[in-house]
Amino acid sequence: MSTQRQIALLRGVNVGRAKRIAMADLRKVLGDLGFTNVRTLLNSGNAVFDCAARDAALSAVRIEETLVLKLGVPARVTVLDAQQLAEVVAANPLVDVAADPARLMVAVLSNPAHRAKLEPLAHQQWQPEAFALGRWAAYIWCADGVLASRAAAAVGNLLGDAVTTRNWSTMSKLHALAMES
Template sequence: MAIRRQIALLRGINVGRAKRVAMADLRKLITDLGYDDVRTVLNSGNVVYDCPDGACGGAEAAVRIEEALVLKLGVGARVTVLEAGQLSQVVEDNSLHALADDPARLLVAVLTNPADSGKLQPLARQDWTPEAFALGRWAAYLWCADGVLASRAAAAMGKLLGDAVTTRNWTTINKLHALACER
């Protein structure tokens, strides 16, 4: 049976004092769901794991993980799951990479539902200078020239999508991609 590598992105885990989850507990939770080779990246809800082919679609896995988080750890968090190939496309689609001189200010906003990119089309057509905004197949890209908290583009996207999107900076996306491509 083939193995599929997936990446789960938990929204809002370990940001400030809310939704505190130890990464060892998160790895155990994912392992207990039947997934293998479970690894976390950083301390903020990034998990790379393997599952048997046909045993877990992305949306199905996201629901399983969300439910287990509440039942086993008492934490409610939105979960977005990508296949390793989708994460590779997220990396490939980044048209703002050359513009960004600080990977911590280059955000990748992974869409929980790729159809939501239609809601973001108007933002992609606006001039955000000195910021920038672009769309890919699975994510939006935001260059936050003056920092994430000062980003008008990030605020506009958040207003449109709320928790239907989860963001990671470019450094974290690259770490996840490297781990997802490992065999």
């Protein structure tokens, strides 16, 4: 049976007081779903796991449902496979622009079709910020911080919970974790 390495990004988990999930509980939930080699990164709802290739397409929905049923936590889940994550990391055109990886945000699309909604943003002027659009994600350089970012706010306004954002440091760590055997 072939397996596929996947990366789950839970939206809004462990940010503030709402939607609290211990990473040990998340690992258990994923293990109970039959996923193997489950590892979490940080305390913010990032997980890398292996699943049967035949189950890969439904993993986000299964995780979302199980989080509610087992932990009582509703959270949108975006899942990329290892190849998609590698493409997100390799395609980032703003790496050389960003002076601080904590302010370089990657907005991962839960549905690649939503990319079309963001295309007008790629043609706007954002200085001192920067915005770029990839196949699976948008890249946002938040020069004055995430909370002050007009580009990040625009992405959130257009997509709501159909996007989840991680900083470049986290994405780089997830990519390294996903590449481990």
